Amino acid sequence: MRIVITGGHGFIGSLLRAQLSARGVFRGEPIDELVILDRSAAQSDVAGSGGVSTSTVVGDLAESLDDLFTQPVDAVFHLASAVSSECEADLDLGLRANLDGTRALLDAARRQFEQTGRLVSVIFSSSVAVYGSDAALPMPEVVSESTLLTPQSSYGTQKHMYEQLIADYTRRGVLDGRVVRLMTVAVRPGRPNAAASSFVSGIIREPLAGQGSVCPVRPDLLLAIASPRRTVEGILTVAEAERGDGPGTLTGRLPVNLPALTVTVGDMLDSLERLGGKEARARVTMREDPAIDAIVRSWPARFDNARAFALGLGADEDMDAVVAQYIEDHASGTVDA
Template identity: 55%
Template sequence: MKVLITGGAGFLGTRLAHTLLQAGTLRGETITQLMLADLVAPRDTVLTGDARVRHHAGDLLANIPTLMAEPWDAVFHLASAVSGECEANFDLGLHANLDTTRCLLDACRAQTLGGHRPPLFFFSSSVAVFGSDAAVPLPAVVRDDTLPTPQSSYGIHKFVCEQLVADYTRKDFIDGRAARLMTVSVRPGRPNGAASGFLSGLFREPLAGLPSTCPVDLDTRVALSSPANTVAGIVAVANASREDFGGRTALNLPALTVSVRDMLAALGDLAGPEVMGLITHVPDAAIAGIVAGWPSRFESVRAPRLGLVADTSFTAVLQQYVRDQPDAVGLPQARARLGLPPRA
């Protein structure tokens, strides 16, 4: 089994690569090669030191002819320009999201028409496909049959690509699976251009001893998923049979619904007042407007059929972050409360 991950040097791509390599198989077949394609080379030396791993750096659209010169058995398409970037730079969003996905799908189609079996094609979509339109208001609870009416360029791109994946699947060019990811929190590393980025930075920065601001009302409710639960969902969707996945429509991954106020309370209970003193409330109308348009409650009958459930609490999400990133907790008092040894 030869696997390609676009966005393979990013946070989710790196975590997915580790998960696949540790499993050793995908859909019952041994993984013999894993290609990580991204704008930059991966920095994870464990990955790059694995004999099964190759990597390719550069603009994905420009590099698709090179990447797809050999057939792939599975493609995980995670790469995209994020929400804030797409609003700020319309052309960038079209290039990175629509044009690149269409070109990648066509390369898979050519592979199939050339005699190779249709590759598994996982497309990383987003709950940004949902919004409130004047003619179709967003319901209080989003279900599997809720009509997507995206209200941002990013959401439009994701929904268009979902439909392309469905159609290429209908034509047997690919075995396509689209899953809508919730906001992933807590992400390590540096902030990105996503409107939802504060839902990681609001916790990551104070734990590191850095100031952070909350741009939305504290009673804003959001739908979240931890990194581990998100990757587990991706792998489950990829491994599912066509029948178990159920149709060609994108699947909503499970969500933990929680208010920002309760998220901050969980942080305070775990890490203490020293961390909380680094957080200030600085409203940002642009971010608040985007986030307010996203659904916060989901009910699905499809995801549980694949064994997928939401995270149990935001406390559990924070504990996962601390386990995964112990060196990212900088304040001595916070480290003591979290049971971490003093930093050298």
């Protein structure tokens, strides 16, 4: 079995690669090769184990597909994308990275099936940014996969468009598409990125490392978060679920919203103080950024997770457990380069 991970040197991609490499099997079959596609050749500090052969393809997604598909591909975990604030600041960047690249990937998978009969499973990482509240249709307090989507950002719109195209390609039988909507992942190690949600990890990570951090939203802001471990568990569970109508199966073509822990920013800061001390909390400066606040407040915070629960998935226990997981996994207390 040959598996591709796009964005495989990113944080979630690296964790996913480590899990697959350590297990050595996917859907009960041995993994022959993991192919990591990323724009950078830099190796992650999250190493896999086991005897799975791993190779790297460096470059733009659309331009790398000929290399990727010179050998048959069985599954693609499509994690690569331009992130929320990037897409809002530069529409063309988002269209190129998220729309053009994903369309090229889906069509490469389709060509493989049409030419060889070998079906590619495409596991697509979508986002809660597909939701939003429209003046004509306010978003309900609790959302589910059946809630009408009215995204309020270019990033959310681009994710929504490809959720629909993947569903249609799956309906037509030219690929096996599975869409997983990720919550805001916290706590991420490393440096802040251009995602609107970057502060969610930053207000925990930097203070624990003895550094200052700016919180651009009010303490009452509600967030739906998931720890890195829960996120990777959810992606793999949806990827390996059998299709069907019975318990524990993946029914229909709807996405799966991963289970969310709903907390306020104030709850997060309280947890930081409990586990890191008053000094850590004092390193967080509250300074509102209307642009960031507008994007993040458009995302839902409460979910009906019946679809994920039916697959055996669950949310993190509480915010203290999320922070404790970060401390355990990154015991040095430093912000990784």
